[in-house]
Amino acid sequence: MGSYFTAHVASSDPSGLVPIALDGKMLRGALRAKATATHLVSVFAYRARLVLGQLAVAEKSNEIPCVRALLTLLPGSLRWLVTVDAMHTQVVTAKLICATLKSHYLMIVKSNQAKILARITALPWAEVPAAATDDSRGHGRVETRTLQIITAARGIGFPYAKQIIRITRERLITATDQRSVEVVYAICSLPFEHARLPRS
Known part of the structure; x- marks a missing residue:
């Protein structure tokens, strides 16, 4: 997540709290060698209308490790309001958002x-x-x-x-x-x- 994107997101949210959504999706038509569709998790900034980053979900895994990995990549210079679906309503994820990132969640x-x-x-x-x-x-x-x-x-x-x-x-x-x-x-x-x- 580069400095340009960080600056653009910050300028679109002068309040200091940037709302973002972390969500997974299957890519249509994107198949691996074993005919498994590519599963990505993305970070989307609402007001800036930017995808800030994305990671592929490993085979035999799920979105939870990807979401936590993406959260650790968020710039520490900003504060975030992180929206996630029910899969990610987890104690570890909540502590990562609030204690480590000094940010907030909506779960x-x-x-x-x-x-x-x-x-x-x-x-x-x-x-x-x-x-x-x-x-x-x-x-x-x-x-x-x-x-x-x-x-x-x-x-x-x-x-x-x-x-x-x-x-x-x-x-x-x-x-x-x-x-x-x-x-x-x-x-x-x-x-x-x-x-x-x-x-x-």
Whole structure:
């Protein structure tokens, strides 16, 4: 990750906290000798709209070591808000982001962290007012997203967690009147008063 990219990203985020996403993907048409598709993990800076780096996932491995390796390559001169999916909601990764990089995370919580998910879903969400609501229309679909936030208690059982977030997505397919509801939970190490969460 060269100095040009670092300078460009820093200039696009004068707040000092750079939101990035780490995500894996399979390259279409990219086959190895044994006909295995190439699996890459990339670091993408939202506001600068730049891919800052990427690594190939080793055979017989998964994305987790690649994500941690990419995190260690991030310039220490910047502070990051690292967004990852549920696979990477791991204690070691959280400590690397917060303790080593002096940065923050936004992590999705699913069944791979079953105990934490159970604690989160048991919270009194019906009593929590919406922090934000967003409506979007397009491609024959109407979607409403509702964001709720609770300050994390120590008993949540995950390091550096400061906020617990619930996002409810309600979708309507206008042509068929088909409706669906999806609920996603996340944890964030930023205190509420400092948070400017990227759109999910």
